[in-house]
Amino acid sequence: MAEALLSAMLGELVSIITELGKQELRLVKDVEKSVSNLRKKLEDIQAVLEDAERKQLDDPSVRRWLGKLKDVSYAINDVLDDWSFEILKSQIPNHVEEEEGDHHQKADLISNKMMTKKKVCFPSPSCCFCLNQLKQVGVRREIAHRIKELNETLDEIAKEKNAYSLEKTNNASPKERRETTSFVYEPDIDGRDEDKSLVISKLLSHESSDKGPVIIPIVGMGGLGKTTLAQLVFNHEKIKTHFNERIWVCVSDPFDEVRIAKAIIESFTRSHTNLDTLEALSHRIRESIEGKNFLLVLDDVWSDDREKWEKLIKPLRCGAVESRVLVTTRKTEVANMMGVTSSQTIKPDLLSEDHCWKIIKRLAFDGRNDEELKQQLEGVGKEIAKNCKGLPLIAKTLGGLLFSKETLKEWEDVLSSKLWELQDEQSKTFAPFFLSYNDLSPRQKRCFSYCSVFPKDFKIKRSDLIEMWMSHGYLSGGPQDMEKEGEKCFRILTMRSFFQDFERDVDGSICSCKMHDILHDFSQFLTKNEFSAMKVDMEDTEPLSVEKVRHFTLQTPKLGGAKFPASTFDQNNLHTLFLNCSGSGLDDDDDDYDMLVFLRICRNQKHLRTLYLENCRITNIPEQLGQLIHLRYLNLSGNGSLEELPDEVCDLCNLQTLRIQDCEDLERLPKGMGKLVNLRHLYSFGCHNLKGLPKGIGRLTELRILDRMIIPENNEAYLSLGDLKKLNHLQSHQTVFVIDNCHNLISMGENKERVLVNWKYLPGLHLIFKQWDREICEDEFGMLETLQPYPGLKNLSITSYRGTNLCPEWMVSLVHLKSLSFCECLHVETLPPLGSLPSLEELRVSVCQKVRKIGVEFLGNIKHNSNNVSFPKLKLLGFWSMNNWEEWEDNIETTEHTDDAAGGAIIMPRLDSLEIDCCLTLKSLPEYLKLTPLKKLSIWSSNMLCQSLAQSEKEWLKISHIPNIEIDRSLATRRDGKWNYDELARLGVPRAFVHDGNEEDPS
Known part of the structure; x- marks a missing residue:
């Protein structure tokens, strides 16, 4: 932990020293020398840290020394951040043009300012500059004085280290390990x-x-x-x-x-x-x-x-x-x-050593092809498996560790590690995890230990986690590479089995994960003097002492719901404040209390880097938030009653991430957001009342992630689609990009400019046209063509489109598209020829009221498709609220999907699930469904179709092969290949329809 802290800090010191040479900061006497001295002492200490962190597990005195080092490291970090802020502030112009309103409003504003200047006497510009310089010198002298004091403290710590006989270690960069993610998918447990x-x-x-x-x-x-x-x-x-x-x-x-x-x-x-x-x-x-x-x-x-x-x-x-x-x-x-008998209770045994080795082997040998080396490693691996204590979690962790070890010697070092001989009981419990942890780089160690800030069983979003790491400077490698470094770090921790319970997007990438309780306990053990958590569920909760705590998690029903003492936040040491509000309801007298708490946070926690306030039912943000000048990460998502952000948010020039998703009542963003020069991630999906994004966002050249674009009615006042071209680093590789109010393109004069076609980092796109308007608008087809995405798009949704033609030329050329959705396209009569899309796996169509017939054109030009296959990879097909849909045509020659099939078309050979809901006038299903491998069919609120299935044996035989059928949310009529005849009778299906000769005749 201390090693990780110093590693990040030394990089910051190098940056500061470099900046000293560029800026006019030498007005403060000897500051460059002080910073250089600080750097040298830290480097000397860093050389023995690996040995110190190993010895602290059994030596309390070394543990206390490391605690002192961590405290002064945080203090140095705070001073350096103050210094960096002064440098940054000096680089930002005092006046940022507000690009809102038309040019007439701007002219009036300028005129009013000139009139005001005539009435008031201001100092000359040169005088203002001098005053500003003097103020900066004063601030910097104060910082220089703090650096001098920290130098003296560090002198004492450096001398004290000599008492512990700490050995220097080689700090050369570790060699790159082989990497793969093939075993991230959690396997079955051997022996279970x-x-x-x-x-x-x-x-x-x-x-x-x-x-x-x-x-x-x-x-x-x-x-x-x-x-x-x-x-x-x-x-x-x-x-x-x-x-x-x-x-x-x-x-x-x-x-x-x-x-x-x-x-x-x-x-x-x-x-x-x-x-x-x-x-x-x-x-x-x-x-x-x-x-x-x-x-x-x-x-x-x-x-x-x-x-x-x-x-x-x-x-x-x-x-x-x-x-x-x-x-x-x-x-x-x-x-x-629970009153359960012992015979009903299941108590799994510990795994055998052989089964533990099987788990280790599967992970550690992944991707290895050298059979001779594998045989040599196996003997050592079986000995290591004896240390698993029969627990699969330990086996998975050791398997992830051994995956990164390439030689027999490295495996033998794991087996002979002194960590297996620890005497301290708690440290001994974590010995297998220490092995994997100690094998990480300082940066990776720091990133793992920071995960203790999340409550147990918390669903951790991958992007959230990486952005929080960034906010504390854990991800070095230059400003261009921080996100990539975060992705790499997350991947390595995942490979080491530090995370589990993965949720994935349509492309298979991990969206979120959790930590096992034991690994969460391990992360808290590593950070017990830096991280603290408190659960508040009583009126008389005692204030928490946070004298040395740097990262604090508070679990509470709501921000002010339990009336926890606001004095909890009177200390000024916190770098992270994570509020996890799990309750519901909002009392009328809580608003004032919430604001009091918020004000205490803003006034006292000057060094906060991360502020997590998601779903805390916050209704107002105090303007004092702008005083948190070191804040890098601000999460206000899910506060649905929040109506606006104060203009002072724009003073947070260090801010990297702003999350305001699902703040449904939020009506505006501050006009001066162009001052957020370090903003890299802006998430606003679900802010339905926003009319547009401030024009100044177009100047944020560091912006990487923008999850939503709102096409405004007024091009002068807000960011326009064309402005996205100015954002050179903009990528949306971790999210679906939403373009709202697409209908406004016609009034913006942008309907001929194709902005998205070259946006290579766009995996998902959601186009939303004018909602709540049922008038036909043929011009929207031209807008749809304008919004042509990059051909590599994998996820597409179109909502509230008012044209009649839903098939621009680019749609059938999306050869990588996996998921497609049409919703509330009220005037579309014919669906596009989607069967030609070679990668499509999920297709959803809902509330397309004018569709009366889905014809053979829906299947695409099968004769020109590869192997005469239509929808070759489609797994899920769903139709909802298609109230006028009457016919699903199947007038086409088909054949079964077999190796020797020839002549006919193969349709949906991988279809797994079909859902039909509220399709009131649909009369029958296509014949080709008989030849699909359907496993689940759900038919809800579609009376004519249900009646047809109950009265016609021909219709019923189209679905009789499906193992799991659900009709009108009733009991499944077929479970695991067995018909429920009583349920069929209730539905009106004659028994003769369903007897297929493979089941015992019920009569």
Whole structure:
């Protein structure tokens, strides 16, 4: 940790010394010499840090010395940041032209300023310059004095190090390791086949309980693989087809019945709920599950409070008798509290050494082709596997470590490491993780340890994490490469199994992840004197002492909901403030208290780099926010009642990331945003009331990420689409780029300029035209052609388009497109020939009211397609609210998708799921569905189609091969290849239609 701090700081010192030579800063006597001395002392200390960090695990005196070093390192970091700010401020012009309003308004404004100047006597420009210079000299002298004091403190620390016989280590840059991400996808746990079969058999058994759903606990120590076992079962095909509903809720600590109940409802309804009381939520749960056969997984339960458990389980008793609740927990007391018998409890054994080696081997040997070397490594690897203690988490971590070790000697060094011999119990527990941690570079160590700022079980967004790393200067390598360095660091930590539970985008890239509880504990162990967390759920919470804490996480129902002491923020040492507000509801008297807390933060925490206030129900931002001059990362997302940002936000010239997504009431952004010269990431998706982005954003040459562009009605007042060309570094490789109000292009005179076609970093594009307007507008086709994206686009959505033609020439040339969506294209009568798109995997069409027929042209020009295949990779196809859709034409010769097939067309050979919802007039399905490998068909609120299926054997045979069918949200009529004849009878389907000769005749 100290090594990582100093590594980042030395880079900053080099930058400061270089800048001293460029700027007129030598007015402060001997400051350059002081900074150079500081650098030399830090370099001398850095040479022994690796040995010190190793010895501190068993030597408290070395640990205390490192603590002193960390404290002074943070203090030096703060001083250097003050100095850098002075340099930056001197480079920003005092007056930034505000490019808002038409030129007449500008002229009036200039005229008014001139009239004002006639009435007031100002000092001459040269006098102002001199006064400003004198002020700067004063500030810099104060900083120089602080540097001198820190030099003296560092002298004492440097002398003290001699008492510990610390050895110097070679600080040469480590050689590059081979890299791959092929094993990032989490594998099954070796040695758990019997446990998996046992859990599945209990879930599918006919056992019932008069106390509600049968409860099945999985009990075992941390790192045993309980959650992974539950995930394997949850996603097993038999479980998917047996249960109508499957719900996964991560419980963790504390046991919050309201939050869990909300999660259950949202899984059933697929939408968020605004209910706030447990009584109302319980009533909704009863309505949602009554008579249904569900599986509920409650992962990581700690509380054995029977009263809380009863409140949660009571509404679940309305489900079908075959319903199940699967619980994972470390505590036997939890299973006992639930009233579960020992025979019902599953206690996985520790893995054998052989199975641990299999996990290590799969990860460590990934990509290795030298069979002779692999045989040499195997003997050492099996010995290392003995140190896994039977825990798959440790095996995965060691496998990730050994993947980076290329020689037999490096493997033997892992086996003979002194870390296995640690005596301190807590350090000994973390020994396997120390091995992997110590093998990281200082930068990677710092990035991992910073993850302790997130609460346990928190879903960590990859882009958020990288931007927070950047805000603390952990990612060096020059301003052009910080994001790339962050991506590399994230990839390495992922390969080392420090992260898990990955969520991916349509391209397979990781969007978010979590940390295992044990690894989270390990990160907190590494940072116990720098990071602190506090949970607030009582009125009388004591203030936290944050004298040395630099990164602080507060978990609270809302910013002022628990009335925690604002004096908590009176210290001025914090670099990170992470507020995790999990509650709901907003009391009328809370606003003033929230503002008081916010003001205390702004006035006292002058050195904050990261301020995370997502979903804190903030309604106002004080202008004092502009005093946080070192702030690099500001997250205000999800504060739906926030109406505006104060102009003082533009004083945050160090700001790199501004997140304001889903601030639905936000009406304007400050006009002076052109002063945010270091802004690299601006996220505003979900800010529906914004009319445009300030014109000054077009001057932000450092901007990399812009997730949303709003085409304004007034080109003079706001950023225009053409302005994007000025942003040379703009990339959107981590997000979908939204262009809102595309209809305004026609009034902007930009409808002939194709800005996006050369934007190579654009993986996803969402085009939104005029919402709530049902008038036809043929001119929008020209606008659609103007918005031609780069051919490498992978994700495209078009919403509220008012033209009749939805097929510009560029659409069928998107050969890399994987996901496509049309929504509320109210005047379109014919869908484009999408079957020709070779990479399309997901297609969704909704609220296209004029479509009456989907004809063969929809399949594309099959004869010109490769191998006569239409929709060659399509997996998901969905139609919603197509109220006038009557016919799905299939007048085309087809053939089965086999190697010897010839002559006919092959249509949708990979189709897995088909959803049809609220298509009231659709009468039949196409014949070619019989030849698709469909696994799931859902038909909801489509009465004519249901009637046709029930009355015509020919129609029914089109879907009879599908293993999982759901009609009108009812019980699945076919589960795991078995027909539910009673359910079919209820739907009106004659038995003769469904007997296919492979099942026992029910009669």
